[in-house]
Amino acid sequence: MTARPPARRRAARVLARLSEHAFLTTVALICALPLYVMLIASLQRARDFDGSALLPSLPLTLDNYEGAWSDLGFDRMFVNSTVLSLASAAIATLLAAGAAYGFTRFRFAGRGVLLAAMVGMMAIPAIVVIVPLFVVMSDLGLVNRMSSAILAEAGLLLPFAIFLLYSYMRDLPRELFEAADVDGASRWRQFMEIALPLSRPALATTLVVSAIYAWNDLLIPLVLWQTEELTTLMVGLALLGPGRTGVQDVPLLMAGVVISIVPLVVAFVIARGGLIRGLTEGGER
Amino acid sequence: MTSGGALLRAARAYPWLAPAVGLVGFVLAFPVVKVVQYSFTDRTTFLDGSFVGLDNYGQLLGDELFWRSLRNNLILLLSVPLSILIALAVTGVLYRGLRGSRVYELLIFVPFLPAVASIAVIFLYVLGNEGPLNELLRGVGADGLAHSWLTESSTAIWAVLGVVLWKRIGFTVLLFMARMASVDRSLFDAAAVDGASWARTYWQVAVPQMRSIVGFAAVLGFIEAFSWTFAYVVILTRGGPDRSSFTLEYLLYRLQFDDQLVGLASAVAVFLLLGALAVAAYRIRLARREAFA
Amino acid sequence: MASVALKGARKAFPTGVEALAGVDLDVRDGELMVLVGPSGCGKTTALRAIAGLERLSAGRVEIDGADVGHLEPAERDVAMVFQNYALYPNMSVARNISFGLRARGASREEQERRVSDIAKVLDIEALLDRKPRMLSGGQRQRVAMGRAIVRDPRVFLMDEPLSNLDARLRVQMRGEIVRIQRELGTTTVYVTHDQVEAMTMGQRVAVMDSGRVRQCDTPARLYDAPADAFVARFMGSPPMNLLDGRIEAVDGGGLAAVLGTARLPLSSAQAAARPALRSYAGREIAVGVRPDGFEIGPADGRGDLTGVVYLAEMLGSEALIHVELEHVGARITGRFGGRPTAAPGDRVSVAVDPARLDFFDAATGIALDRDGRG
Numbered sequence A: 001m002t003a004r005p006p007a008r009r010r011a012a013r014v015l016a017r018l019s020e021h022a023f024l025t026t027v028a029l030i031c032a033l034p035l036y037v038m039l040i041a042s043l044q045r046a047r048d049f050d051g052s053a054l055l056p057s058l059p060l061t062l063d064n065y066e067g068a069w070s071d072l073g074f075d076r077m078f079v080n081s082t083v084l085s086l087a088s089a090a091i092a093t094l095l096a097a098g099a100a101y102g103f104t105r106f107r108f109a110g111r112g113v114l115l116a117a118m119v120g121m122m123a124i125p126a127i128v129v130i131v132p133l134f135v136v137m138s139d140l141g142l143v144n145r146m147s148s149a150i151l152a153e154a155g156l157l158l159p160f161a162i163f164l165l166y167s168y169m170r171d172l173p174r175e176l177f178e179a180a181d182v183d184g185a186s187r188w189r190q191f192m193e194i195a196l197p198l199s200r201p202a203l204a205t206t207l208v209v210s211a212i213y214a215w216n217d218l219l220i221p222l223v224l225w226q227t228e229e230l231t232t233l234m235v236g237l238a239l240l241g242p243g244r245t246g247v248q249d250v251p252l253l254m255a256g257v258v259i260s261i262v263p264l265v266v267a268f269v270i271a272r273g274g275l276i277r278g279l280t281e282g283g284e285r
Numbered sequence B: 001m002t003s004g005g006a007l008l009r010a011a012r013a014y015p016w017l018a019p020a021v022g023l024v025g026f027v028l029a030f031p032v033v034k035v036v037q038y039s040f041t042d043r044t045t046f047l048d049g050s051f052v053g054l055d056n057y058g059q060l061l062g063d064e065l066f067w068r069s070l071r072n073n074l075i076l077l078l079s080v081p082l083s084i085l086i087a088l089a090v091t092g093v094l095y096r097g098l099r100g101s102r103v104y105e106l107l108i109f110v111p112f113l114p115a116v117a118s119i120a121v122i123f124l125y126v127l128g129n130e131g132p133l134n135e136l137l138r139g140v141g142a143d144g145l146a147h148s149w150l151t152e153s154s155t156a157i158w159a160v161l162g163v164v165l166w167k168r169i170g171f172t173v174l175l176f177m178a179r180m181a182s183v184d185r186s187l188f189d190a191a192a193v194d195g196a197s198w199a200r201t202y203w204q205v206a207v208p209q210m211r212s213i214v215g216f217a218a219v220l221g222f223i224e225a226f227s228w229t230f231a232y233v234v235i236l237t238r239g240g241p242d243r244s245s246f247t248l249e250y251l252l253y254r255l256q257f258d259d260q261l262v263g264l265a266s267a268v269a270v271f272l273l274l275g276a277l278a279v280a281a282y283r284i285r286l287a288r289r290e291a292f293a
Numbered sequence C: 001m002a003s004v005a006l007k008g009a010r011k012a013f014p015t016g017v018e019a020l021a022g023v024d025l026d027v028r029d030g031e032l033m034v035l036v037g038p039s040g041c042g043k044t045t046a047l048r049a050i051a052g053l054e055r056l057s058a059g060r061v062e063i064d065g066a067d068v069g070h071l072e073p074a075e076r077d078v079a080m081v082f083q084n085y086a087l088y089p090n091m092s093v094a095r096n097i098s099f100g101l102r103a104r105g106a107s108r109e110e111q112e113r114r115v116s117d118i119a120k121v122l123d124i125e126a127l128l129d130r131k132p133r134m135l136s137g138g139q140r141q142r143v144a145m146g147r148a149i150v151r152d153p154r155v156f157l158m159d160e161p162l163s164n165l166d167a168r169l170r171v172q173m174r175g176e177i178v179r180i181q182r183e184l185g186t187t188t189v190y191v192t193h194d195q196v197e198a199m200t201m202g203q204r205v206a207v208m209d210s211g212r213v214r215q216c217d218t219p220a221r222l223y224d225a226p227a228d229a230f231v232a233r234f235m236g237s238p239p240m241n242l243l244d245g246r247i248e249a250v251d252g253g254g255l256a257a258v259l260g261t262a263r264l265p266l267s268s269a270q271a272a273a274r275p276a277l278r279s280y281a282g283r284e285i286a287v288g289v290r291p292d293g294f295e296i297g298p299a300d301g302r303g304d305l306t307g308v309v310y311l312a313e314m315l316g317s318e319a320l321i322h323v324e325l326e327h328v329g330a331r332i333t334g335r336f337g338g339r340p341t342a343a344p345g346d347r348v349s350v351a352v353d354p355a356r357l358d359f360f361d362a363a364t365g366i367a368l369d370r371d372g373r374g
Helices: A006-042 A063-070 A074-105 A111-123 A126-139 A146-170 A174-183 A187-198 A200-216 A219-224 A233-240 A250-270 A272-282 B003-038 B055-061 B064-077 B079-095 B101-112 B116-126 B132-139 B156-180 B185-193 B198-209 B211-227 B230-236 B248-257 B262-292 C043-051 C093-103 C108-122 C137-149 C167-184 C195-201 C219-224 C229-234 C268-272 C275-280
Strands: C004-012 C018-027 C032-036 C058-063 C078-081 C155-159 C187-192 C204-209 C212-217 C241-250 C254-259 C262-266 C284-289 C294-298 C305-314 C318-325 C331-337 C347-352 C357-361
Touching: A006 A250, A006 B079, A006 B101, A006 B116, A006 B156, A063 A074, A063 A250, A074 A111, A074 A146, A074 A187, A074 A200, A074 A233, A074 A250, A074 B003, A111 A146, A111 B003, A111 B262, A126 A146, A126 A219, A126 B003, A126 B211, A126 B248, A126 B262, A146 A200, A146 A219, A146 B003, A174 A187, A174 C078, A174 C093, A187 A200, A200 A233, A200 A250, A219 A233, A219 B230, A233 A250, A233 B116, A233 B230, A250 A272, A250 B116, B003 B262, B055 B262, B064 B079, B064 B156, B064 B211, B064 B248, B079 B101, B079 B156, B079 B198, B079 B211, B101 B156, B116 B132, B116 B156, B116 B230, B156 B211, B156 B230, B185 B198, B198 B211, B211 B248, B211 B262, B230 B248, B248 B262, C004 C043, C018 C032, C018 C043, C018 C058, C018 C212, C032 C043, C032 C195, C043 C058, C043 C078, C043 C155, C043 C187, C078 C137, C093 C108, C093 C137, C108 C137, C137 C155, C137 C167, C167 C195, C187 C195, C195 C204, C195 C219, C204 C219, C204 C229, C212 C219, C212 C229, C229 C241, C229 C284, C229 C357, C241 C275, C241 C331, C254 C268, C262 C268, C268 C275, C275 C357, C294 C331, C318 C347
Parallel strands: C032 C187, C032 C204, C078 C155, C155 C187
Antiparallel strands: C004 C018, C004 C058, C204 C212, C241 C254, C241 C284, C254 C262, C284 C357, C294 C347, C305 C318, C305 C347, C318 C331
16 A cells, blocks of 8 residues: 555545546436437427527426327327237237247257247348338238238247247246146146246236337338328337428427337336346347 | 157147247248348339349449448447447446436436437437537537538438437446346455455456356347347438438338339348348357356 | 056166166055155156156056056146145145146035145145245145145155255154055155155155165065165165175084174074075175174273274264274274263274174175075
């Protein structure tokens, strides 16, 4: 230890602390400011808005939310996004639960290859398959039908959902199923009464993560749901962006953006722990 | 065990697997085969087209726009090392548990939550000519730095990079903090007793322990830079100005849905597919090394 | 009620491990048969083969004389208690117990009646609405028993059901399982690695090692007449002492066991009881001495062997004394009533009763039996 006077050592420590705080504050501000200005802008009256509000000009108003909701069509978009998100997540989770159970409870030729192939499909991005997917859906007459985007989204989510649920079910105690075998329970009963109830945390994580991905997705609904009745929030935002064909009323648009984010915040607050685990375990598909 | 028994057992498993396998086959496996097949034809939306060999690939490789798109993807790829470096620095400071670090953590994480589309629309406004960023720059007297970020060809792709980076950092910090939580604290105590500063301890003791999670973050970033930039580009710049900020995904989308050139779009998709497979192979290697480490 | 049999049972796992290397086992109707052996000896695999959880590579599983090898576990009408109990964590105790009844389509009234009957027998009536995680280890054990009993199966299979309990509870449940089994009279196969459990619980005990049954007999016979050195050392605590020795013929047609410098003459009656022994005259053999099969005394005493005490352990009502034998080059452990009579460092004499010796082939370990077996 060098023999520095304690006062100077304390000063150095305080300085270090301050610089650390300064660093974090800078990063945090950069991260948070855009969302702050979004929120502020969404609360401004259009006539008060000068194009770049850092400080809100009073009075604040919720009129923009009202306006975005009913005039810009965010009500319908919200419903469409909800349907797409929940339906595709539910289908993916349900099918993945069955598949994960099949992969854990049955030993058969080709099992390992099939499992690897299914999970490996995670690596294929949606953009790669969008062209043939669109062609096939057109041939089947499903473009602009509710089912097209829901099925496509569910299919894209499945590999990840299988991955999550299989890893979980594989680690359930084997004796429970053996005991049920001896007790004379059918595989179906074991699925319903043992596998599913015990996998509840993983099922919830899978459902929520899938729903968030589907909610946030732009490409699939943009391509497969091209009618106004089937516009989702993300597609709506992409088409309404200012400066071009879209709305010039920034506060109105920002209110719409907030509407698109609120359900995610709610989902996050409800399902925080499992969600972070699910996202960090394989947050891509 | 007889082969009849094996077949029987497989048959009992199929009802559980069939729906999932069917849907994945329909949405992923079959289209992957199809896209490769299309890429050798001059198919359009309206005509089935005929076999043209490697013409599409030749046309792409001779097209300046293809190379510019690829270059832009590579620029966006810079978000990977940058986000990792920044996130490592943030994690190092956050982990020490300063007063208010939970607030910092929350604020830094916030950009992760909204969808890319939502974020992009916010930045359309923030980066606009009269937007808050320029307002801020002019407010501090740096008028010269103000740009119409998204509509000048010299800045557009870099602005997109900034937004991608901005969105990535929070999640990367989250990953790293999760890993740090499982690093053996006694290592840090030992380093402190040895007289090492925290900065030295962090970079030389803690960071090497995070190699695998850094690799994971890099893979995720790579995947994003080559397959998820579509939403950024389509909203922020629409490839403009003057096609200066096209990326491969956006090029594919325009070829397919504006020009109806299915064959050519499929050839772009095959390039992206090869990239995805390369990343997958790297991930498997990474996982193997993990397993044997 | 049923008998159970394994005939030439073999089980090779894909990893190449041969868990069962030809096992023959006959469990009589109503009998409590214990399978005991060190870990990896194949006892659990044998049990799981009877349950139908493992398919044999070769051989037969029979219940009541009928081959059940092709039947699913559910079709064999057996019940199993698992080492970790395998209680369904998402179901209440009552639902755990009635699960098998439900799976077999029993009516609600019957389920309720049988569950409450069982709960009375096992004294778990107050626990019926609880979830397994709210139960103590002993209570879980009872519920697992209840789940097996309620179905009134032909056979109970128990896989180390007491190994997760503390010592006191284990002794108590040991008695209780035996009591219940006797009351119900259900054929039971019980697997354990604990030779005390095997001795106290089994009507007959099959000692297994390396995928084979070494000996299947009553506990008393296993102790008094072990078939080989493995069984001799496995059953009994502390284990039997095995010393290298030799058999010699003495004048007048007698035999003597030679241990180091000591020469222990066998009376003609003793020799006659071990007819196989005579053919070993002049050859090396292994001599077994139970810990209570010898006396120790002062060094100048009349003992056959001498040695130095290196450890004396006081167990309360009895003492263990470990002696390093001179001339034999081996250690021997003895168990004696009361307090230790010698301290480490003491030189002592060791007096062996030839009538209590066991003899084994030095190479194969097979017993040169008192009955002339081997």
